Amino acid sequence: GAGVSQSPSNxxxxxxxxxxxxxxxISGHTALYWYRQSLGQGLEFLIYFQGNxxxxxxxxxxxxxxxxxxxxxxxxLTIQRxxxxxxxxxxxxxxSRAGGRLVNSPLHFGNGTRLTVT
Amino acid sequence: xxxxxxxxxxxxxxxGDTVTLNCSYEVTNFRSLLWYKQEKKAPTFLFMLTSSGIxxxxxxxxxxxxxxELFSILNITAxxxxxxxxxxxxxxSGNTxxxxxxxxxxxxxxx
Numbered sequence: 001g002a003g004v005s006q007s008p009s010n011x012x013x014x015x016x017x018x019x020x021x022x023x024x025x026i027s028g029h030t031a032l033y034w035y036r037q038s039l040g041q042g043l044e045f046l047i048y049f050q051g052n053x054x055x056x057x058x059x060x061x062x063x064x065x066x067x068x069x070x071x072x073x074x075x076x077l078t079i080q081r082x083x084x085x086x087x088x089x090x091x092x093x094x095x096s097r098a099g100g101r102l103v104n105s106p107l108h109f110g111n112g113t114r115l116t117v118t
Numbered sequence: 119x120x121x122x123x124x125x126x127x128x129x130x131x132x133x134g135d136t137v138t139l140n141c142s143y144e145v146t147n148f149r150s151l152l153w154y155k156q157e158k159k160a161p162t163f164l165f166m167l168t169s170s171g172i173x174x175x176x177x178x179x180x181x182x183x184x185x186x187e188l189f190s191i192l193n194i195t196a197x198x199x200x201x202x203x204x205x206x207x208x209x210x211s212g213n214t215x216x217x218x219x220x221x222x223x224x225x226x227x228x229x
Contacts (some may be wrong), residue, residue, distance in 0.1 A: 033216075034146070041222075043206065049188075107152075109160040110160055111159040111160045
């Protein structure tokens with residue numbers, strides 16, 4: 001597609017429910033990232049996928065968070081048993097990195113999913 | 119732990135003013151420093167800097183990196199109301215591709 005697509009754009013859920021957030025990266029981009037942005041804060045790294053390599057999960061805040069990337073394209077971020085502190089905008093980004101080096105390949109972001117846990 | 123700190127956190131100026139936004143970083147294996155502009159939703163890419171002392175310029179915006187002192191600045195001259203946004207700085211370190219973002223500078227340009 002022309003850009004990174006995320007769905008849904010908004011999600012309101014009750015505390016304790018599970019949610020799934022979807023990211024469709026730019027076609028051909030091998031790297032995919034998930035970030036979280038709380039109100040008035042910077043971007044907090046969650047997870048990074050690069051090609052067929054094992055994902056870097058070092059930013060996931062708890063074991064309630066997981067993500068997968070199927071077929072090297074679409075990614076789903078799952079939050080189980082949501083808590084109020086999970087409320088944030090979840091941003092997905094992709095880039096055309098190659099060989100693990102960030103060379104002239106800035107991240108392209110989607111518009112995010114605004115998650116509200118009531 | 120890698121860290122990026124931006125200052126000021128917020129700034130209010132009037133149209134026509136020049137502003138300088140600061141970004142300092144602490145990294146173990148620096149690769150690049152990036153600037154993004156975030157208006158309502160998706161951050162949009164402005165600059166990527168890898169070499170010290172070389173200014174990158176795009177219209178009224180320019181940026182430069184100092185790898186010795188571990189900081190970068192983003193300058194905006196003749197500001198316009200459309201420049202109002204959150205400006206994010208990020209560093210890419212090591213071979214993981216992970217970008218670490220600062221907390222952002224919120225710029226408001228008044229008419």
